[in-house]
Amino acid sequence: GETSDSFSIEESLKELAQLADTAGLMVVGSTYQKLASPNPRTYIGSGKVAEIKSAIRAFEVETVIFDDELSPGQLRNLEKAFGGDVRVCDRTALILDIFNQRAATHEAALQVALAQMEYQLPRLTKMWTHLERQAGGKVKGMGEKQIEVDKRILRTQIGVLKKELESVRKHRKQYRNRRFSVPVPVVSLVGYTNAGKSTLLNQLTGANVLSEDRLFATLDPTTRRVQMKNGSEFLLTDTVGFIQKLPTTLVAAFRATLEEISESSLLVHVVDISHPLAEQQIDAVEKVLAELDVSEIPKLMVWNKVDKVTDPEKIKLEAERREDIVCISALTGEGLLEFCNAVQEKLKDSMVPVEAFVP
Ligand code: GDP
Incomplete structure (x- = not known):
């Protein structure tokens, strides 16, 4: 590499x-x-x-x-x-x-199918030259013709998929707007894969989101309602995690997930602070966020896995020194109340954009 x-x-x-x-x-x-x-x-x-x-x-x-x-x-x-x-x-x-394994919704399945077809398109050759070899060269030339036919079929399928995806997206937007006809602020969890986003979501809401020591445990945007003791509430959305080397073709396939981020009232950037490359991962996520046209949306950073670092006190002091950082352990539950309070404060500061809730 x-x-x-x-x-x-x-x-x-x-x-x-x-x-x-x-x-x-x-x-x-x-x-x-x-x-x-x-x-x-x-x-x-x-x-x-x-x-x-x-x-x-x-x-x-x-x-x-x-x-x-x-x-x-x-x-x-x-x-x-x-x-x-x-x-x-x-x-x-x-x-x-x-x-492909993780695609849980119709939209995600379409996105993956599209990305797979686009990946296959330039690679179609293999199967047919293989067949030619098997046939001892008797069908030479036929393979090439067949490749052209296959490519055409694949391109047509790609076109159909794109249209279907577009209509599914439109439908989802309508659905989302209906759901938000009562103004509840949306808080999106973003961050590097394995940072602990779905664990946090689980801890806060009892939502049944897959959480395991695996990448891409959460492929589809999953939204849950978080209710505070003081009666206020917000919707918490989990997004697919960033990875260090996500091929550009796959970034396009996840546009719907990314689009969802731009409609939130607050972005919570979850960081695995116990990771040796935590700083680089933070930079990588912020770089992608900068490309997403979400600079207007307030942000809160969460340093997760404080139970795992060698010197938690030092980390906590460092977090205090900087602004807008909450230290938590999604696993042990440490700092979760502080986290919810920080979210509330942030939401108070930022007026929830009214356009987002028009039915
Ligand atoms: P996601 O990809 O961001 O959704 O990450 P997950 O929530 O799936 O977590 C990835 C792994 O980190 C899982 O094995 C979790 O059990 C673990 N994990 C999450 N939060 C914590 C934490 O606060 N402390 C520790 N020690 N492990 C955690």
């Missing part, structure tokens, strides 16, 4: 391993190589190919995952080199697998 921004190769591979785990795979090892530029045929060099080949034999490996996107040709050559039934895939395909 290549280093992207301030994330090291090791960190990127660690996230890739987490993603593989989320997809239900067991990771037996990882390796990387520093090349001036990727090998056009196999992405990695021939020595590395041989090294991985022997690891495949030693550990009976079924899948080899690359952290960067592979070209259709590289994919094919690597599969040939590794031989047998070894599946070769890249980060994008892995994330698509996870999205």
Whole structure:
């Protein structure tokens, strides 16, 4: 892999391993190589190919995952080199697998299907050249024709999906507006994957949101009503977590999730403060938020997992020194009341935009 921004190769591979785990795979090892530029045929060099080949034999490996996107040709050559039934895939395909497993609503399923088709489009070649080989070259040329037909079919399907997605989105908006005809402020949880967003949502509302040590535990926007003892309430929405290297094609697929953020009264940025790269993760999330046109929306930062840090007092002092930070442990419940109070204060400061509630 290549280093992207301030994330090291090791960190990127660690996230890739987490993603593989989320997809239900067991990771037996990882390796990387520093090349001036990727090998056009196999992405990695021939020595590395041989090294991985022997690891495949030693550990009976079924899948080899690359952290960067592979070209259709590289994919094919690597599969040939590794031989047998070894599946070769890249980060994008892995994330698509996870999205596919986790797509819980019609809209999410459509988004994933669309992203998968767009991913497949340039990769259609493989299946047909494979068939040509099997037929001993007798059908040469036929494969190429078939690829064109397939591409056309796929493009048509993509068009149909896009239209359907558009109408589902419109419908959701209407539904949302109806739901908000009684003005209740919407608070959106944003943050890096695994920061603890769904755990926080669970703790606060008893909502039945999947929470486990996995990436993308929450794919669909999930909204719950939080009622305070003083009678005031707000809607808390969980959003899909950011990841360090989300391929651009997948960002587009999650536009509906991101769009939802722009309609909230408050953004709560949940941070896993026990993570060694917490600062970098904060930067990564804020960078994406800056691109989302949500600068007008007030923000509150939550430093989660204070139960896990070595020196909680130091962290708490640091949080006090800065502004708008609440320290919590979504797991133990520490700081949750302070969190709710801080949300209330923030909502008081910010007038809830009336347009958002017009039925
Ligand atoms: P999400 O991806 O942001 O929704 O993160 P999750 O809520 O799924 O949490 C990811 C992992 O972190 C899970 O294993 C949680 O149990 C764990 N976790 C969440 N909050 C805390 C916390 O305050 N302390 C500790 N120690 N672990 C936590």
